Amino acid sequence: MLTLREAYQSKEFHTPFSPMRAHQPGCLPAYTPVSLADHLDRAPLRGIEAKDHIFTEGDPKLHIYQVVTGAVCLYKVLPDGRRQVIDFAYAGDIIGLGLSDREGYNAQATVATRVTCMPVSALQVIASKDPGIAMRMCEALSEELTAIRDHLVCVVQRSATERLVTFLLALSRRNKARGRDADTLELPMTRTDIGDFLGLTIETVSRTFSKLKALGLIEIDQGTTIRLIGISELIALADGNTSA
Amino acid sequence: MLTLREAYQSKEFHTPFSPMRAHQPGCLPAYTPVSLADHLDRAPLRGIEAKDHIFTEGDPKLHIYQVVTGAVCLYKVLPDGRRQVIDFAYAGDIIGLGLSDREGYNAQATVATRVTCMPVSALQVIASKDPGIAMRMCEALSEELTAIRDHLVCVVQRSATERLVTFLLALSRRNKARGRDADTLELPMTRTDIGDFLGLTIETVSRTFSKLKALGLIEIDQGTTIRLIGISELIALADGNTSA
DNA sequence: CGATTACTTGAGCCTGTTCAACAACCGTGG
């Protein structure tokens, strides 16, 4: 399974439609093709302190953001306060794609974070001029859909241990995709965030970490650094081949 | 909350970008603007018998479909057979939007169903000529994302009763949006499908229906026709104002 | 009309929750 945001890193962030664009009949762009990522790279930077919100549900959607450093927790709350973390966004991930005029969830930095922010109005202008950008947005949205579907299946069908291990393995795969150590994970969020992501209580998350440690499958430093010992056993665990 | 597919019906299915298109600088369409829905309405019809699959996960994605009559169950399965229903698609709903080259889930007709099917290749040609169509696809994808996020929150955070009532109320709202009776629901799927959608066993679904009936909040005819009695009490139940 | 599939209901069990206490960590200020 993909980390929800991992999809964005799984391909070059340049639209595969760009090469075709200039040759579309009836469409003669007089500008230099620029990818979505290019636009975001140029956008102004904004710093957010740990625990501060970038936006909250219901806010008018004014910008889309790309995380430069740090981590962001995207979540929704039910009327009675129950919280569900939809996704985490890490460096490179884009937040807020979509055409609604309101934010559909809350975005809170879990640690000190920097993001670039680009006005949606600008994006709409660009996208309506440039079908390649619009298609790239479709692509990104489809990948987000694929990822959240996988997460839905995971969280609804899997046991506590399977969920947590799936989460760790997704982070590991993400690390590998970035050329970083696949066995060493930094968790830039609290147990509460992880619990609300996986649909578990903080106690169950903690207990499950302890169990994995006792099984010799992971090591934990200061709560936030995880070292994966037996990747293959962990994969088996995640898939319910329950040796424990 | 929206029924997952309801989003598609919540707005006219004509792109709001159409009026702008002819005036885009550098883009001179020499054809009559046609909406995504128009294209789908013209597409050839295909009949599927109850329990037959339209496609399965991993199949090359060749078409997108629009349900004309009947109902379709979209689901994924884990390696060990656990099943999660992602969504149901009813008349008017579009299945398979997105730019992956493979189907990401299974689509099975729950009852005898007719769909129109349009080749994705045709859609890509249209979308790369017509930024309005591409933007309309983005819009549809965002709505699908919003809906699945809501469903994720519901299924992970809510109790069995809350989930089932939320499901019934979504169907009711959908009926109302179509000008049909909001109090009378047809359930064109089995208890197993409902259970796998809500992350519950068939027994719990059945028991919960019985409980709602005992509370006098619904009536059930032949298992498939539900009549909602106390909408306001049901809404309270769905939000966890647990009078039961 | 019998066979099959779908649904309902019951009883006991299990996973993860709740409630509670405790430990570790961290920044602040004396």
Place this chain on the structure above:
DNA sequence: CCACGGTTGTTGAACAGGCTCAAGTAATCG
């Protein structure tokens, strides 16, 4: 430097919601 309070994480014990297993009933279809 350490004492202190607040936050975050860990662990234990009892509970409960939904699951499993099992039996029985209703609807459907050849």
